[in-house]
Amino acid sequence: MARPSLRTRSPEEQAARSARIRASWLLSTPALILLTFAAFGPLLIVLAYSFVAPGEYSGVVWELSGQGWFEVLFTRDIFDDTVSLAQAHLSIFWRSASLSLLTTLITLIFGFPTAYFIATRPERQRPLWLFLITIPFWTNLLIRTFAIMEVIRNEGIVNTVLLNLGIIDQPLQMLYTYGSVLLGMAYVYLPLMVLPIYASMERFDFRLVEAGYDLYASRLDILRLIVLPIVKPGIVAGSILVFVPSLGAYVTPRVLGGGNNMMLGNLIELQFGQGRNWPLGAALSITLLIIVACALVFYVRAANREDPHG
Amino acid sequence: MKTTTRATLLTATLLASAGIAHAEGELQIYNWGNYTSPELIEKFEKEYDIDVTVTDYDSNTTALTKxxxxxxxFDIVVPSANYVPIFVEKGLLMEARPDEMENFKNVAPEWVDVPWDPGRHYTVPWQWGTTGVSVNTSVYDGDVNTSAIFLDPPEELVGKVxxxxxxxxxxxLAIMYAGGEPCTEDRELLRKVRDTLVEAKPKWMSMDYGMTDKMSxxxxxxSVNWNGSSFRIRLNNPDVVYGYPKEGYPVWMDSVAILSDAQNVENAKLFMxxxxxxxxxxxxxxxxxxANGITGSQEFLPDDxxxxxxxxxxxxxxxxxxxxPTCPSDAQKLYTAIWTDLQK
Structure with a gap:
């Protein structure tokens, strides 16, 4: 009713329109097929694996079993068959979640001022600063992680300097701790926070800040009432980009945690390797997927709720 | 001028590497990390004009799963003795009959009729050794010939093992420390083993590979370690000694086998x-x-x-x-359950 023009379309126009729709479906068919096979196919296999029984050495036996999902949360004692909550899994879930949240927070604390700095440079200098931010991407993640190891190991750069300055007399044990994993993750994911915040700040009109000062706003007020609401989409995007891969991080906790500070990614790998429990591994993978989906929904909702204008 | 020189150099390097890549054949070796002598590979490549690629794995289970x-x-894999029967049973190894090869006469008699491959129809010896503990004596100078180093660490080593x-x-190691035999299915004893391991774990710093570098x-x-690795550490770091746990320690042999779906069978046989x-x-x-299990290799070994x-x-x-030995699958299942719990 509101748009009568739609109703007055001639039959010729109608035909042309549906032909266009057919053509666009046809054109997107290859992409759709690829997506279905590459994204949903493997996912369906993982889902199927989570509902069957484990094979003797690896792989699965094709008989229906809820064991995989049962073991995500519960554990049966191998000696007296008592069932209890899987403490080990819960602590790994908690470690993954807390490490990812902390990583997001730390990258935000370091990334926001960095993005602000770049956005306030003269326009001709900005590409150079952005270029510097992307340099770490040139090197493989594994190599960067080993480089961090070189810095914090017992005879690494930090300990050597501190020992020579006489600040400590025993090397600090930094490698293979919760802190070393956190350091590694914050370093690796920092650019993913800086870039989206910068993107939203770049379009920011800094005359608004001047106007704020003219109206006697304090620095904090300007940050809270002018800058933050406008760059918020960037912060949300950056947080998602950091939080989601953090949850599934594998290399960093493996190398810097020394196999003792396992995260979800490592727990999943354990089930497909030495644990020889593919159904549990598959169930854990789906669990990770669900956690990520929940986190995404939560982020997006939170972002919309607090920002009625956006 | 400079760019021209660099471009020329680059082209030359590319051409040179293309020249190397154009070998008669290929061989894909899948072996434990830091375990394959580069000189050996180089010599083999030169002698037969074969391009060899070595890929690493870190544990028998990783290799089996992959x-x-x-x-x-891959054409060649190097599983430990207790894994060879599993590989064979699953039809993953080719019956390459190394026992009919020309150089088989050099295999030391005690390594010919081995329980995991009677008469050596599938595998040839690669290396054998023991699993014990490596200890840095500048940190702890007590008795090192015991599994207590990691199962009940002395004060000095807590948080550093x-x-x-x-x-x-x-x-x-843990079963023998508790007084059992490897492959035992005695549940009372295994419960003790699990409790000992679970209690010890908070005193460990890490559960990781690569000790040759990290202890150096x-x-x-x-660390729990293999004798050869410990030897290499000592050469870099003279304070490190190797302990043979008196409660009992494993002896093992890793053997070279050809995979049943190998692409380069003839080259793999040449390598064997x-x-x-x-x-x-x-x-x-x-x-x-x-040690390698080949008679007559002694005289070619380095003096040290x-x-x-x-x-x-x-x-x-x-x-x-x-x-x-290869443990029966029931025992294997119990061990895997204890082990997976321990790793979490």
Missing amino acids: IEAGGHG NVVPEMNDVMA ANDVAA NFIMEPENAAMISAFARY MKDAPEVNVPEEFREAGTFL
């Missing part, structure tokens, strides 16, 4: 025959520092190996060594 999944493209995550070795660099003060030549077997040992306490088991500790 090969069973298929699509790997590493345990290599190789299930069969660690379980065997003083990142780790003590090649490593049974004493001079070549000695190259394997000179790199990874384990001839009386090394890591390679030549001292008389007093010989009794405590047990060759690790």
